[in-house]
Amino acid sequence: MSTVLQHPEAVETPNYLNQEYGWKSWLFTKDHKRIAVLYIISITVMFFIGGIFASLIRVELLTPQGDLVNSDTYNKFFTMHGIVMVFFFLIPSIPATLGNFFVPMMIGAKDLAFPRINLLSWYIYIAGAAFALAAIVLGGVDTGWTFYTPFSSTYSNTFVITAAVGVFIAGFSSILTGLNFIVTVHKMRAPGMTWGRLPLFVWANYATSLIQVLGTPVVAITLALVGLERAFHIGIFDPAIGGDPILFQHMFWFYSHPAVYIMILPGMGVISELVTCFSRKGVFGYPFVAGSSLGIAIIGFLVWGHHMFVTGMSMYASLYFSLLSFLVAVPSAIKVFNWTATMFRGSISFDTPMLYAFGFIGLFTIGGLTGLFLATLGVDVHVTDTYFVVAHFHYVMVGGMVLAYLGGMHFWWPKISGRLYPEGWAKFACLLVFAGFNLTFFPQFILGYLGQPRRYHAYAPEFQVLNVMSTAGASILGLGYVIPLIYFLWSMKYGPKAGNNPWRATGLEWTTTSPPPTYNFETTPIVTEEAYSYHTQKETHVG
């Protein structure tokens, strides 16, 4: 070990991390990079809280009888797992962390358009999370993350309003982040950074922001009405007082289906960056990959009814929602094909981020294709509300989004922290995540077609073997999540210095120092090329 590596502080250049010290410098920062770090810490805490609930669920399901905890407790476990993971991890995950950090850098800006609003959005998120955690600590919620009425509005006697307020508040954080991104991408691009030169990660976050701004108010209104109905019995959703419980589902899914795309689109943006960088080649079909993000954002608003095929909705409405659900699969397929084609005649390396990208392509393909089963009317009737659905959306949300998040985190960690993580451990953890994930969720497709309904505390004895496999997989998956947490923390002090551009990637974020200075660039960059111009890249030395 050289002494230089032992004492890196001695040669540290001025950057966003060492510019100021002390808690005030973090809690009152307006630097998008520091706010991104605040978000990383917050959503990591939430992820592990949600993960603890997931573990408790899987341990309970080791045996067919409900024997570890009672039914009320189990129902709270899966509800809080869902609420925490969806609203406090998945939705903010990439936009608020990697998006916050890199969208301004990738377009050559000093910061987001509204730095104060950016900080405000974090405080709002924390306030929302505080309510959600309060609901957990006070005794929990048992409605499922979907808050279906009239169970949530009339029958449940748990902390529904507290949790709904938490989700309601967190929604504003999401709206403000989206608004900030839209304005930033429109107004803050560096000279020469035309729309056609935007990195695909920026396009993906832009499309996500449109959904956040247009969709989130609807779920806020919906949950506000649930709260009002609980408190004042106003008769919106409960048929006993003149309401319509199906109205809730329309309103809830009008947001929550597009919300699925809030969760996956930024992940797709990350994968576009990873596949190009580790193939060292421009993306195949740039306009189609960029445009498909917008396509998903738009068509995604028109398919919510596919959650409701067995509610007794009009057959013709079902027909329409089924057809459009197939249509929304096309832009996702376009992305997968283009990523694959990008690798053709590339120069492919097997660094950890690329392994996550491989994992994403495989698992997202399975997640997407099984979504087609659910769009198919005759089959959906059988598999909806079973473990088939649970498996499908975990393939998209975990196999897709969480892998993209981890891949992106590994890719940009050298830029964020200025340090390299241990490659061997990272590959090992990636393998654990991939193997553990499949062992956890693949058996659930079989369970679903067999007919095991979701949200069952006790289940039929013949389903046990597949459930045990699932629990075994979850244990491996859990280990795969903990290892990166440890080595990322370790690398902040002991990791080798990364240099400006350890991957020899294109993109403006790699032209500045690692970690970047507070205003990102010494001088405003001028862009003269399209994104991913690896063939004309001048800088060839490794950082």
Add this chain to the structure above:
Amino acid sequence: MQLPLFPEAASAIASSVDYLYFYLTAVSIVMTALIFAAVFFFALKYRRKSEDEVPAPIHGSLKLEIAWSVLPFLVMLTFFWWGAQIFFANASPPPDAMDIYAVGKQWMWKIQYPEGQREINELHVPINRPVKITLASEDVIHSFFIPAFRVKHDVVPGRYDIMWFTATKPGRYHLFCAEYCGTEHSGMVGWVTVMTESDYENWLAGSGVEGTMAQQGERLFGQLGCATCHQLEQQGRGPILRGIYGSRIQLQNGQTVLADDAYIRESILNPNARLVAGYRTDVMPTFQGQITEEQLLQLVVYIKSLAVQGAAPVSEQSAATPGGAAATTENPNTGGKK
């Protein structure tokens, strides 16, 4: 150790759903294999050989983009078409389907048969006869799910939902609640017993009854005081109910409505909602909160039994099953209620 990997197929539609499922699975496997193969092949063939190699750029191909947008969509249209066909073919029960009534209540299924039998978490059906189940919920949304039949329908409070199936294989099959409904959701399970026609007749004959559902409804009709205004032969303060079921009713507001289960249910719970032309509002009190969904169904079945013009009151008809004629046992659901 049991390790089933595929559910039993015990209804007329089960195998048609399975074939479509196999088709979807086959296409998915082919697509996944193609993508995996391409990714693996490219990753190995084009792996980085030297640190400084930089491949030539390839910008894309409009032809390929069109091909891999349009072709998958065409394949998806076959899923759509086939799935819609199954869905539409099974949307409405055939007219000769036999009726069974199910009420979801936290956390049990209460089943009623027109012949008067009642069960909890058990459903008996004969083989090879279409069975139409009218579903009602006493409280929250439930979902009536029989995996072996590949059928499922939500049971939404405040209305009637309809599902149907034709069982094809004798045996006992799971009945699940598929929509999360609170504490004992996973305990809201039961069994469907599919029997041969003769076994079913024996079973009907062997289980004790309190009169047919229509007779139970007729008793309620009297106990609740309905008969005071809704007389059978002469005009009372309310409409004569004989013969109205299945007819079109002229409403106060000029519209007409089909007098079906839903309309009768609504008229009992919310009489002013769609008032028959020529009658005054606020004459009939609401029965919201005063009768159970099971009792409502009995009243509906009773009024339905009056559909045939000139039919004698059901209590005078010979009951369909032995013991049915002895309408003496008190209905436990109406005990003490008036």
